[in-house]
Amino acid sequence: MPHLWLLICLGSILLLSVLSIFVGVIDLTPMALLRDPEALQLLVVSRLPRTAAAVLTGCSMAVSGQIMQILVRNKFVEPISAGTGQAAALGILLSVLLFPAAGLAVKMSLAAVTALLGTLGFLALVQRLPPTEPLLVPLVGLVYGGILGAVMVFIAYQADLIQYIDVWMLGEFSGVMRGRYELLWLAGIAAFVSYLIADQFAILGLGRDMSLSLGLNHRQVMAMGLLCVSLVSALTVVTVGMLPFVGLIIPNLISRHLGDNLRVTLPVTALLGGVFVLGCDILARVVRHPYEVPVGTIFGVLGTLAFLWLIYARPRHA
Amino acid sequence: MIRIRNVGHQIAGQSILQGVDLDIPQGGLTALVGPNGAGKSTLLSLVARLQTLQSGQIEINGRDLGQISHGDLAQLLAILPQVLTSTHRISVQDLVGFGRYPYSRGRLGPKDREIIADVLESFELQEIKHRFLDTLSGGQRQRAYTAMAWAQDTEYLLLDEPLNNLDIAASRSLMSRLKTLAAQQGRTIVIVLHDINYAAGYADHIVAMKAGRVETAGPPAEVVSEAFLRAVFDTDARVILEEERPLVVV
Numbered sequence: 409m410p411h412l413w414l415l416i417c418l419g420s421i422l423l424l425s426v427l428s429i430f431v432g433v434i435d436l437t438p439m440a441l442l443r444d445p446e447a448l449q450l451l452v453v454s455r456l457p458r459t460a461a462a463v464l465t466g467c468s469m470a471v472s473g474q475i476m477q478i479l480v481r482n483k484f485v486e487p488i489s490a491g492t493g494q495a496a497a498l499g500i501l502l503s504v505l506l507f508p509a510a511g512l513a514v515k516m517s518l519a520a521v522t523a524l525l526g527t528l529g530f531l532a533l534v535q536r537l538p539p540t541e542p543l544l545v546p547l548v549g550l551v552y553g554g555i556l557g558a559v560m561v562f563i564a565y566q567a568d569l570i571q572y573i574d575v576w577m578l579g580e581f582s583g584v585m586r587g588r589y590e591l592l593w594l595a596g597i598a599a600f601v602s603y604l605i606a607d608q609f610a611i612l613g614l615g616r617d618m619s620l621s622l623g624l625n626h627r628q629v630m631a632m633g634l635l636c637v638s639l640v641s642a643l644t645v646v647t648v649g650m651l652p653f654v655g656l657i658i659p660n661l662i663s664r665h666l667g668d669n670l671r672v673t674l675p676v677t678a679l680l681g682g683v684f685v686l687g688c689d690i691l692a693r694v695v696r697h698p699y700e701v702p703v704g705t706i707f708g709v710l711g712t713l714a715f716l717w718l719i720y721a722r723p724r725h726a
Numbered sequence: 727m728i729r730i731r732n733v734g735h736q737i738a739g740q741s742i743l744q745g746v747d748l749d750i751p752q753g754g755l756t757a758l759v760g761p762n763g764a765g766k767s768t769l770l771s772l773v774a775r776l777q778t779l780q781s782g783q784i785e786i787n788g789r790d791l792g793q794i795s796h797g798d799l800a801q802l803l804a805i806l807p808q809v810l811t812s813t814h815r816i817s818v819q820d821l822v823g824f825g826r827y828p829y830s831r832g833r834l835g836p837k838d839r840e841i842i843a844d845v846l847e848s849f850e851l852q853e854i855k856h857r858f859l860d861t862l863s864g865g866q867r868q869r870a871y872t873a874m875a876w877a878q879d880t881e882y883l884l885l886d887e888p889l890n891n892l893d894i895a896a897s898r899s900l901m902s903r904l905k906t907l908a909a910q911q912g913r914t915i916v917i918v919l920h921d922i923n924y925a926a927g928y929a930d931h932i933v934a935m936k937a938g939r940v941e942t943a944g945p946p947a948e949v950v951s952e953a954f955l956r957a958v959f960d961t962d963a964r965v966i967l968e969e970e971r972p973l974v975v976v
C-alpha cells in the first residue's frame with residue numbers, strides 16, 4: 409500500500425513537472441526548445457527553477473509539518489501558522505533593518521534563529537495546556553502566530569517597510585529564478601536528514617516516558633526536530649514566503665491512510681507535499697491566464713476545505 | 727535485585743515520598759498496592775529514571791542507577807507508564823517492533839523479527855497485528871503496549887496499572903501470562919495493581935504503600951489480612967482463606 413502511494417506520487421511529480429515547464433505567461437513548446445536558444449534560456453533560468461522550488465517547498469514543508477506535530481503531540485498544528493513562520497519573517501525584517509547591506513545568507517541565518525526561538529516559545533506555551541483539550545493547541549498556535557505577525561507589521565509600519573513584508577506573508581513562486589531559489593535545496597536536505605532518523609521521531613511520538621524507557625535520547629531528538637522545523641520554515645519563508653496548510657493537510661492525509669510509522673510514511677508525505685504544491689502552483693498560473701493568482705490564495709481555498717474535512721471526517725477504522 | 731534506600735521526593739514543596747526503603751527481589755511478580763495518591767507511580771518513575779532522583783539511593787543489580795547509561799538502562803529495565811495517551815496511528819506489529827529499539831536502533835535484524843513474532847504469539851496479537859492502535863479496544867491496546875514492553879527483553883519490567891480498562895477475562899489472562907512468562911524467562915516484574923485479590927492471587931510478593939511510605943512488604947499470605955486492609959486502605963473488609971491464598975470479600 410505505501411509503495412503504491414509512493415509510485416503514484418512519483419509519477420504525478422514527473423507529470424506535473426513536465427506540465428509546469430510548459431505552462432506560463434510566455435508560450436514555451438517542446439519544439440521551440442530544440443530550435444530557439446531563447447526558449448532554452450527561459451527553461452533554465454525560470455521554468456526549471458520554479459518547478460524545482462515548488463517541489464522542494466512542498467516536500468520539506470510536509471515533512472516539517474509532520475515533525476512539528478510529533479514535537480507538540482498534536483495533529484492540528486503546522487509551523488507556518490503556529491508562530492514559526494511569523495518568527496522567521498520577523499527575523500528577515502530585523503535583518504533588513506539591522507544589516508541592510510547583508511546578503512541572503514545573513515537574512516536566512518537570522519530567520520532560522522528567530523524561527524527556532526518562536527517554535528520554542530510555542531512549545532513552552534503548549535506544555536501548559538490541559539492534555540484533555542487537543543483543539544486548544546492549534547487555537548493557541550493561531551493566536552500566537554497572529555501576535556508575532558502583528559509585531560512584525562507594527563515594526564514594518566514604523567520603518568516604512570510594509571510593502572516588503574507582503575512578499576514574505578503571501579507565498580508565491582512567480583519571483584523564483586535561477587540564483588534566487590537554491591537555498592531551498594538546503595530545506596530538501598533538512599527533510600532528508602529527518603528521514604534518516606524517522607524511527608526516532610516515530611518513537612518520540614509515543615511520548616516522553618515511553619521514549620525514555622526505550623532508551624531514546626529524548627532531548628537530542630527533540631532538538632533535531634526543532635532544528636528541522638525551524639530551518640525549513642526559515643528557508644521557505646526567505647525564498648518563497650509563507651505557504652500555510654501544506655504542513656497540516658498532507659501529514660494528516662497520510663496518517664489517515666497509511667498510519668504514523670514514519671520510516672514507511674515520511675517519503676510518501678514528502679512526495680505528496682511536492683505534488684500538492686506543484687499542482688497548486690500550476691493552477692495559480694492557469695486560472696486567470698495570462699495573469700497569475702498568488703499560490704497562497706489557492707492554498708487558502710483548498711486549505712480551508714481540507715481543514716474542515718480534517719475536523720469533521722472520522723478516520724477510517726480499517 | 728532493586729535496592730531502594732531512603733528515597734524521598736517532593737513536587738512543588740509537597741512531599742510525595744518520604745524515607746522509602748525497599749528491596750525488590752530477583753525473579754517473579756512483585757505487586758505494588760496502595761490507595762490512590764500513595765506514590766506508587768512516582769516510585770516507579772524514579773526507579774525507571776523518568777524523573778530525577780532528589781534524595782536517597784537506588785541500585786539495580788548492585789549498580790547505582792545514576793551511573794547506568796541510557797542505552798544500558800533500556801536493555802536492563804522497561805517501564806509501561808500508567809497513562810498511555812498516544813494519538814499516534816501505529817500498527818500493533820510496528821509498536822511491538824519499537825520494543826526492540828534499544829537493540830536494533832531502528833534496523834530490525836533477524837533476531838529482532840523472531841522475538842517480535844514470538845511476543846505477538848504469546849500475547850495473542852497475531853490476528854490484530856496489522857490493526858492501528860486507535861482502532862483497538864482499550865483492553866487490546868493495553869495488551870499491545872504490554873507486549874511492546876515485553877519485547878524489550880529486559881530483566882526488570884515495571885507495569886503501572888496494566889489492568890486498567892480490562893474485563894475480568896482479559897485481566898486474568900494477562901496476569902497468568904505474565905506469571906508464566908516471568909517464571910519461564912527468569913524475569914522480575916513489578917506491577918501496580920488496584921485489586922488486592924489479583925495481587926494475592928498472582929504475585930509472589932506484595933508491597934503496600936500509603937502516603938508516600940512503604941507500609942508492609944512480604945508474601946501475600948503474610949501480608950493480606952483484615953488489619954492490613956484497615957491500616958492501608960482504611961476499609962473494613964473480610965478476608966478469607968481459599969487454598970492458602972487470602973481472598974478479600976468485597
Ligand SMILES: Nc1ncnc2c1ncn2[C@@H]1O[C@H](COP(=O)(O)OP(=O)(O)O)[C@@H](O)[C@H]1O
Binds near residue numbers: 737742761766769
Ligand atoms: N506532576 C505532579 N504535580 C503535582 N503533584 C503530583 C504530580 N505527580 C504526582 N503528584 C502527587 O503525588 C502524589 C502521588 O502520586 P502518584 O505517585 O501518582 O500516586 P499513585 O500512583 O500511588 O496513585 C499524589 O498526591 C499526586 O497528587
Ligand SMILES: [Mg+2]
Binds near residue numbers: 766768886
Ligand atoms: Mg499511579
